Amino acid sequence: IEGVGHVIEGVGHVIEGVGHVIEGVGHVTLITGNRYRALDSVYEKEFQEHVTKERLNTWHRAFSRDEDSQWRYVQDVVRDKGEELVNGIVDKGAAVYVCGDAKGLRAGVWEAFVEMVGKWTGRSREESEVFMKEMRTSKRYCEDIWS
DSSP states (O other), X not given: OEEEEOOOHHHHHHHHHHHTTHHHHOOOEEEEEESOTTTSOTTHHHHHHHHHTTSOSEEEEEESSOTTOSOSSHHHHHHHTHXXXXXXXXXXXXXXXXXXXXXXXXXXXXXXXXXXXXXXHOOOHHHHHXXXXXXXXXXXXXXXXXX
């Protein structure tokens, strides 16, 4: 399972539920995007606990307004971790859950996944878009988007 986007309470509940069946799920990756590390780390303690309890295997964090952030946006993490993420969705049947705003995040994350599927599988742009649309149709790419 790969979760990307804005951290909300619901994501924590999904991870907690997954934690009870983690053996059957496999690797759980969460990518969160916020503006400032110092101000927007409301769920840091809870997510660190999920990592400690191995309900969450990997947690990448992007901060768009912090100059020293390794990644500025969620889509930057998707591109940087593209091989790992594409391996999960192509070879292991992972699902992707995107939660965030309709303006930047939705299009940016979608585009990053299309690019990474092409880069790491050798598919053309058109083939990558078809693959991602099939993921969406089969409910393996789900979006919780607001404006």
